[in-house]
Every structure is written in C-alpha cells, then in structure tokens.
Amino acid sequence: MANKTYNDLMVETSELLGEATQADEAVFEGGAAERVALQPLLSELRIRYTVLLAKLDSVYDQLLQPQKRLIVKRLLEACLGRLIEIKHDLVEIQMSDFTFDDDESLQKLQVTPFEAEPCIPQFFIREREEEIQSRRQFIIDTLTKLGYEPPKPEPLVLTEQQAVLIIQSHERARQGRLRGQFMKEIRLLKEKGRDQKGEMSSSAATAIQRVWRGFIARRATKKRKQEEQLLIGMELPPYYESEKIKKAEEVKEYRRKLQKERAEEYNIALDTIEEQLRTQHGARINEQIGDELRRWITEYYERTDRLPEIPSEESGGSRAMYSRQGTGMESELSKSSPVSSGGSKRSKDSKDKKSSKNGDAKPKEEGEDLITYKCTASAFLQDIVNANEEFEDIWKFKEDIDNTHERYYKDMIEREKMVKIEQEIRNVVDEMMRNELELLQAAYDKDKAVKGKKSKKPQKKVRRGGKKNKKKKEKDLTPDRTTESLFEELVSNGIIKPYPLVKIDDYIGEKCYLGNEMRKKCEDPTPCLGDIRQLIKEYCILPLGSEHVRTNAPLVRSVLISGPSGSGKKMLVHAICSEAGAMLFDLTPANIVGKYPGKTGLIMLIHLVMKVSRLLQPSVIWMDEADKPFVKKIPKTDKTDPKRLKKDLVKIIKGIYPEDRVLFVGTSKTPWDAEQKLLFQCYNKVIQIPRADYGSISLMWRTRLHKAGALSPRLDLSCLSRVSDSYTLGTLLQALNAVLTTKRRLQLRVRALTAQEIAIQLSSMEPVYAEQDAAAETWWYKTPMEKKRQKILQQIQEMAMAAEENGAK
Known part of the structure; x- marks a missing residue:
C-alpha cells in the first residue's frame, strides 16, 4: 500500500484516540462509582484501546517517515500500558482474572470477540531481530562446542521376518501389475477386432454418451456448489498462500527495509546537524546568555542590595530563576523551550501509583468496598493525550507534497537541537556564574568585614536532598566476569535453554461468549481456552515486550499455570518467550540436580540467574513441577531434591523490580499437593487451564485438519468433537499425528479421512478422568x-x- 494509506489510517486513529481519551477521562473524573455501573464502561474502554492498539501497530510497522514514527510509537506504548491498567481495574471490580466482554459494548463498537483480544505488537521482535538471532546462535554454538547435537530421526531397523514380508508383498504387487497389463492388452485386441467387424451397436455409443454427460453435469454442479459455499463462508478455502498474499508480504518487507534506510539517514542527520548548529551558533548563544545573566544580576543587586543565588541544574537553573522572580527577561531561546510546570502533579501521580502497586493504599470501609470502586490513577492516559495533541498540531494537516519519499524534515531537527544546545550552554554558563558569585560574595563580605560562615553552593543542598533509593544493593559475587562468560556458563550447565519458536495464536481455543450474562445472574462461568490465551497475553507477553510499559504498568512478578498433561502449559511458556524475544532460564528441580552443589553453590546459582536475567532482559525464569518444592512429603523414589529452592523462591520473586523485565513462571499438573500458603506466597497470579469445551475442540480439529489437507465433507467434525471430549488438545494432536502418516497423507486424495480412524487411535490414549477434574475444581x-x-x-x-x-x- 502507498504512504497515503498509512497516513490516512493514522489520522483516523488519532480521531478515535481523541474519543477514547475523552471517555476515559470522564470515567476517571467521575471518582468512585458503583461496580455494576463502572464495569461496562471499563469493558468498553478496554475494547476501544484494543482496537486502537491493532491500528497503531499496523501503522508503526509500515510507516516510513522516521520523525512521525517516534510519535506513533509513543502512542502505541501508552495505549498498551493503559490497556493493562484497565485490565487490572476490571480484575479488582469483578474479583476475577477472567474479564468477559459485554455484548452491548461489542455491538456498539462493531467488534467481534476475537478482534477484542489484544494483538502482540510487531516491534517487540522486529526491532530486536539481530539481538535475538545472535543470542540464539550463541546458545547453539555453545552447545555444539560441548558436543550437543540435535536429536536425529532414528534409522529404520527391520527384523528378518519383517523384511521377508515386505519383499513378498512387493513381489505379489509386481506380479499383479504385470497380469493386469497383460489382460488389458488382450481386452484391447478383442475390442479392436470387434470394431473392425462392425459389431458395435449404436445403442452402446448412446449409453456411453449419456453416462459421460451425466458425469460432466454432476461435476459442474458440485464445483458451483463449492464456490457458493466458499463465497458465503460455509466452507474453508484450500490451505495455501495465494499469489496476492505473497505479493502483499513482499511489499511489507520492502517497506520495512526502507524504514531502516530512513532511520539510518535520520540518525546520521541528528549528529551532523547538531555539529553544524553548535559550530555556527554556540559562541553567540554563550555570549548572549552570559550577558543576559550578568545584566540580570546587576539589576537584582541594585534593587535588593544583595547578590542572588542561582538555582541548581536539577531545579531549572537560571531559567527557573527568571520565572520565579517574574522579571520577564527571558531570551527568545529560553521561551522556545519552557520548563514544564506539571512536575509536582506528575510526582504526585507517581506516588499514588507506587503506593497502589505496593498495596499500601488505605483500606475502604466494608460496605463501600463491596458496592463502589474508584479507578487507580493512570500513568499512561496523560501520555496518550499529550502525544495525540502533538500529532494533531504537527502532523495531522502537514502536507507532504515536497517529501514524497517520506524522509526526515531538517527544520524540525534544527529546532530540537537548538533547544538542546541552548540548555547545555546555559548549564555551563550557570556553573560559571555560580563560581563568580561565590567569589563576589566572599569579596563583598571581606569588604564589609562581616564574619560568618562561608557561602555554600545551593545546588549541593538540592543534590543531597530528595528521596534516596531504598532498593538494597545486592553484593556482586562475580564483579570481574563479563556477561558473555556468565551467559556461556549458564548455557553449559543447561540453565539457559533453547526453545522452539511458537506463536501464542497457535494455542487454539474458542472464547466464553456467555460469561458476562452468567455473572449478571450470579452464576460462575467456565472460562474457555481462548480466555486463557488472552490472559497470557495481558499478564505475561504485553508487559515484557516494552520497557516503558513494564516500568509504569501494574506489576506482575510471577504466574502459576496449572493444568493436566497435554493441556499446553509448556507451549504457553515457549510462546511467552517467542513473542517477547525473551531468554528462558530453567529452574526445574530435575534440571538443577547435581549443578552448583552445596549452600554456596545454591547462592551462586541464584545470583547468576538473577544477574544474567537482568543483563539479558526480557527474561523468563521457568520452573516445571512448581508444586514439588512445597510438597509436604517427598517420595523416596524422587532423587531430584525438589525442596532445594523452597526457602529462596520468595526471595527470587521479590527481587524482581518494576524496572526489571523479568517474569517467573511456574507450571504444575497437581498444584493441590503443595502447601497452599507457601505456594500462593510465591505466585501473584494463578491461571488454571480448564477442560477443553466442544467449541475449542471443534475449532482445533477444523484448523488442524484444514492445514493438513485432510478436511473433507465425509469427515463428521461434530461427531469427532463429541468423541474427543475429556481429552486434552495435546492428546488429540498426538492421535492425529499417529493417524496421518506419510502413507496415509498420500492416500487422502483417493480415500478421505474418517472420524472412525481417529477415534480408534484415541481409544488407546489416556483421557482426563473425572477425579482429576474434581480435584482441580x-x-x-x-x-x-x-x-x-x-x-x-x-x-x-x-x-x-x-x-x-x-x-x-
């Protein structure tokens, strides 16, 4: 698509952003409200920001102009952060992690339930492709040095009896083909002789014509019916990429290459233009600020009979002094970049947000807490408003007639750099003036023969003041080692592992469409697999992908994923790592057996994992069988020492700070075997994968069979889905792979796949029994x-x- 398409899409998105922020501010300004009335408003806002997130992601992925892309990315990250904030507010209102969409909101915004599910921004991976690829290659190279080889398919080894049977069957087939060819030749000779004698009657030719015409008519009718079903969406099209789709992907990839070229040009221009401006205007700005400041000091002394104090650089320097005294003597350069007056408000909001994160907020009265709820202060809403206003002021009506190739604008760079240069020079001049004022004050005191303390620099007071960072500095046990050496050590010991690249959308499942209606009737809805997929996105992937969002959004340090074998727990962990481009640290008890022995070894292991996970963030620390460290009694057959990390797990998780893009994920089949109090102390969020419902199973069968080319009208999907009840999706896929062998795939064109074949294979596999479902519930x-x-x-x-x-x- 052309540049105009994405520019128009961005203008349309900007207008939708204005509507969403107005509705958002109205909800926030309303203060505390009834939970029943607040829930649909927040649900509608969540859907609005989800739709805007998808639009901004497509614009940012294909837009070429580098300066405009900076504003689009600010909007994209701010919308992402606001979406996560609204999610946490909905969780607090409904007291449930599953926030089902309101049907009225979906109909009002004309959005389907799958469109209301957040998308994963493409810049999570695309802007870090080289870094992610280099890390994966480093892991592969390190494992190769250690002699690790990827598993190869085992060679086919046959016994003598099996080989004899195969040879006999092939020999019989060969003899059958020869006999068939011989009989065909005899039949052709007979027909040829019959034709020569004129024995063929006209009735036979008519019969052949009638059969052939009927066959052609039936084939055309079947084709027309299939085309009609494809048109109205009753049948899936063949699974292959058409030429149009391939062409569209090629165009997108070409635009991404142009993006990199435009970004490189822009970065080079930033340095060259700054050097030119500094050379041309540096001396003049220095002299202008110095003269202006000396004139102001002289007038101040004449008016007050004392020398002024210049504020510190953190307080705004001489510019803040001008605005405080109200002299109106600011230069034109100073006026072009005024100091923001909203610092106190921002700091207040950050304090409120920090207190809400740490759970220090004052408890509400019991009756008020049940009926009413007040949304927490947003750290992203003002960013959305400011960035959107900046876009409308600068870009919305900017005509790009002279810039058809979407290159950078030199005048905009010059304005930004002039402000930066002026501020740097002002800081230097302010420091020089402070020294001069100190000497003048000393000389003045000496002349007046005034004894007293020496004048102190005011900026030191400010620098010593302020909040100290309460974050304890951990002792570095490996201060002299490089990141590469620590990385290699963890890879060698199997703590850092390679993982298969998996998309979160490959976790197939329908969504619960009646959840909101059931809650209105005070009934407990059962979530579906699509709701689990959405939870993983909102709690795990979206916060990890962006540093700005992770730092300011509500913090989730750890997540526990529970479910039976084959429900997709490990796939979800791999999907989190793949979508966020994260490193995977495996702290499964069975994986750390014999590694870093003893108490000192355990301390070193924890130190290495925490240090390297911060250096190589985003990172995911994974523990399979997460219930084992908290089991009351360990079987004698278990030699993995699962309680080794029991006392340190809470320490590891609490050591994850908001600025760390690190997530601790535990997976478990039987979490009820653990001590519940200790288990829930470790994990902030608990996600239980439910039993696959009919809709999710049917969707999975349709998708997988269509991709394998085995979907046909003869296959009864409804019957197959009913038979597949009580099995996990992993078990169903295992059965499908066992049925669709290479030989069976080749026979699909002649003999269609039937539900009976898969049902026979399923009969030999273990289902999820009712006792396990009851224990999980x-x-x-x-x-x-x-x-x-x-x-x-x-x-x-x-x-x-x-x-x-x-x-x-």
Whole structure:
C-alpha cells in the first residue's frame, strides 16, 4: 500500500484516540462509582484501546517517515500500558482474572470477540531481530562446542521376518501389475477386432454418451456448489498462500527495509546537524546568555542590595530563576523551550501509583468496598493525550507534497537541537556564574568585614536532598566476569535453554461468549481456552515486550499455570518467550540436580540467574513441577531434591523490580499437593487451564485438519468433537499425528479421512478422568482471588436478602 494509506489510517486513529481519551477521562473524573455501573464502561474502554492498539501497530510497522514514527510509537506504548491498567481495574471490580466482554459494548463498537483480544505488537521482535538471532546462535554454538547435537530421526531397523514380508508383498504387487497389463492388452485386441467387424451397436455409443454427460453435469454442479459455499463462508478455502498474499508480504518487507534506510539517514542527520548548529551558533548563544545573566544580576543587586543565588541544574537553573522572580527577561531561546510546570502533579501521580502497586493504599470501609470502586490513577492516559495533541498540531494537516519519499524534515531537527544546545550552554554558563558569585560574595563580605560562615553552593543542598533509593544493593559475587562468560556458563550447565519458536495464536481455543450474562445472574462461568490465551497475553507477553510499559504498568512478578498433561502449559511458556524475544532460564528441580552443589553453590546459582536475567532482559525464569518444592512429603523414589529452592523462591520473586523485565513462571499438573500458603506466597497470579469445551475442540480439529489437507465433507467434525471430549488438545494432536502418516497423507486424495480412524487411535490414549477434574475444581476455589470473590458474593447476597426482609416488613 502507498504512504497515503498509512497516513490516512493514522489520522483516523488519532480521531478515535481523541474519543477514547475523552471517555476515559470522564470515567476517571467521575471518582468512585458503583461496580455494576463502572464495569461496562471499563469493558468498553478496554475494547476501544484494543482496537486502537491493532491500528497503531499496523501503522508503526509500515510507516516510513522516521520523525512521525517516534510519535506513533509513543502512542502505541501508552495505549498498551493503559490497556493493562484497565485490565487490572476490571480484575479488582469483578474479583476475577477472567474479564468477559459485554455484548452491548461489542455491538456498539462493531467488534467481534476475537478482534477484542489484544494483538502482540510487531516491534517487540522486529526491532530486536539481530539481538535475538545472535543470542540464539550463541546458545547453539555453545552447545555444539560441548558436543550437543540435535536429536536425529532414528534409522529404520527391520527384523528378518519383517523384511521377508515386505519383499513378498512387493513381489505379489509386481506380479499383479504385470497380469493386469497383460489382460488389458488382450481386452484391447478383442475390442479392436470387434470394431473392425462392425459389431458395435449404436445403442452402446448412446449409453456411453449419456453416462459421460451425466458425469460432466454432476461435476459442474458440485464445483458451483463449492464456490457458493466458499463465497458465503460455509466452507474453508484450500490451505495455501495465494499469489496476492505473497505479493502483499513482499511489499511489507520492502517497506520495512526502507524504514531502516530512513532511520539510518535520520540518525546520521541528528549528529551532523547538531555539529553544524553548535559550530555556527554556540559562541553567540554563550555570549548572549552570559550577558543576559550578568545584566540580570546587576539589576537584582541594585534593587535588593544583595547578590542572588542561582538555582541548581536539577531545579531549572537560571531559567527557573527568571520565572520565579517574574522579571520577564527571558531570551527568545529560553521561551522556545519552557520548563514544564506539571512536575509536582506528575510526582504526585507517581506516588499514588507506587503506593497502589505496593498495596499500601488505605483500606475502604466494608460496605463501600463491596458496592463502589474508584479507578487507580493512570500513568499512561496523560501520555496518550499529550502525544495525540502533538500529532494533531504537527502532523495531522502537514502536507507532504515536497517529501514524497517520506524522509526526515531538517527544520524540525534544527529546532530540537537548538533547544538542546541552548540548555547545555546555559548549564555551563550557570556553573560559571555560580563560581563568580561565590567569589563576589566572599569579596563583598571581606569588604564589609562581616564574619560568618562561608557561602555554600545551593545546588549541593538540592543534590543531597530528595528521596534516596531504598532498593538494597545486592553484593556482586562475580564483579570481574563479563556477561558473555556468565551467559556461556549458564548455557553449559543447561540453565539457559533453547526453545522452539511458537506463536501464542497457535494455542487454539474458542472464547466464553456467555460469561458476562452468567455473572449478571450470579452464576460462575467456565472460562474457555481462548480466555486463557488472552490472559497470557495481558499478564505475561504485553508487559515484557516494552520497557516503558513494564516500568509504569501494574506489576506482575510471577504466574502459576496449572493444568493436566497435554493441556499446553509448556507451549504457553515457549510462546511467552517467542513473542517477547525473551531468554528462558530453567529452574526445574530435575534440571538443577547435581549443578552448583552445596549452600554456596545454591547462592551462586541464584545470583547468576538473577544477574544474567537482568543483563539479558526480557527474561523468563521457568520452573516445571512448581508444586514439588512445597510438597509436604517427598517420595523416596524422587532423587531430584525438589525442596532445594523452597526457602529462596520468595526471595527470587521479590527481587524482581518494576524496572526489571523479568517474569517467573511456574507450571504444575497437581498444584493441590503443595502447601497452599507457601505456594500462593510465591505466585501473584494463578491461571488454571480448564477442560477443553466442544467449541475449542471443534475449532482445533477444523484448523488442524484444514492445514493438513485432510478436511473433507465425509469427515463428521461434530461427531469427532463429541468423541474427543475429556481429552486434552495435546492428546488429540498426538492421535492425529499417529493417524496421518506419510502413507496415509498420500492416500487422502483417493480415500478421505474418517472420524472412525481417529477415534480408534484415541481409544488407546489416556483421557482426563473425572477425579482429576474434581480435584482441580476444588483446588481452584481455594485460590486467594477465588476465595475473596466467593466471600464478596456471599456478603452481597446477604445484603440483598436483608434488604428484601426490610422491604417486606
């Protein structure tokens, strides 16, 4: 597509952003409101920002102009952060991690449930392709040096009896083909002789014509019916990339290459233009600021009979002094870059947000907490408003007639660099003036023979003041080692592992469409696999992908994913790493057996994992069988020493700060075997993968069979989905791979796949038994979030019953 297409799309998105921010500010300014009334408003806002996120992502991925892309990225990250904030507000309102969309909001915005699911921004990976590829290659090279080879397919080894049977079957087939060819030749000779004698009757020719015409008519009807079903969406098109799709991808890739060229030109221009401006105007600006400052000091002394104090650089320097005294003597350069007056408000918001993150907010009254809720202060809403206003002021009506190739604008760079140069020179002149004022004050005191303390530099007071960082500095056990050496050591010991590249959208599953309606009736909806996919995006992938979002958004340090074998826990971990471009650290008890032995070795292991995970962030620290460290009694057959990390897990997770793009993920099949109090101390969020419902199983079968080319009208998908109930998706895929061998794939054109073949294969596999489902459901109701939710629901019901009794009286 052309540049105009993406520019028009960005203008349209900017208008939608204005509408969304107005609605968002109205909700926030309303203060505390009833939860029932606030929930649909926040749900609608979440859908709005989700749609805007997808539009901004497509614009940022294909826009060429480098200066405009900077504003688009600011909007993209701010929308992403605001989306996560709204998600956490909805969780607090509904007391559940699953926030089902309101049907009215979807209809109002004309959005499907799958479009209301957040997309993963492409810049997470695209802007770090070289870095991610180099790290993967380093891991492969290190493993190759250690003698590790990727697993190869095992060679086919046959016994003598199996070989004899294969040879006999092939020999019989060869003899059958020869006999068939011989009989065909005899039949052709007979027909040829019959034709020569004129024995063929006209009735036979008519019969052949009738059969052939009927066959042609049926084939044309079948083709026309198939085209009609394709048109109305009743049948899936063949699974292959058409030429148009390939051409569109080629165009997108070409534009991405142009983006890199424009970005390189822009970066070179930043340095060259700054050097030119510094050479041309540096001396003049220095002299102008110096003269202006000396004149102001002279006038101040004549008016007050004392020398002024120039504020520190952190307080704004001489520019802040001008604005405080109200002399109106600022230069034109100073006026072009005024100091922001919203610092106190921003710091106040950050304090409120920090207190809400740490859970230090004052508890509300019990009745008010049940009925009303006040949204937390947003760290991203003002960024969206400011960036959108900047876009509208600069870019919305800017005509690019003279810049058809979308290159940088030199005048904009010059304005930005002049402000920067003026500020740097002002800081130098201010420091020189402070020294001169100190000498003048000393000489003045000496002349007046005034004894007293020596004048102190005011900037030192400011620099000593302020909040100190309360973050404890950990002792570095490896101060002299490079990052590469630590990286190589962890790879050699199997702590850092390569992982297969998996897309989160490959985790196939339908969404729960009746969740919101069931909650209105005070019923507990059962989430579907599509809701699990959305939770993984919102809690794990989206915060990890952006440093700005991770630092300012609500913090989730750790996530526990539970579910039966084959439910996709490990796939979700790999998807988190793949979508965020993260390093994978494996702290599974079975993986660290015999590595870093003893107490000192354990301390070194924890230190290396935490240090390298921060150096190579984003990072995911993974522990499979997360319940094992907290099991009360370990079987004697278990030699992995799972309780080795029991005392240090909480320390590891609490050592993850907001500025660290590090996430701790635990996976477990039987979390109810662990001590629940210790387990929930470690994990902030608990995600339980539910039993696959009919919709998710049917969608999975349709998608996988269509991709394999095995989907046909003869295959009863409904029956197959019913038979597949109580099996996990991993088990179903395993059965499909066992049925669709190479030989069976070649036979699909002649003999279509049937549900019976897959059902026979499933009969030999283990389902998820009802006892395991019951244990998982019982454990789920004991999780902190669910216990809190059930308690609030009970209190609300008691209040409703009390109100009814009072009304009856």
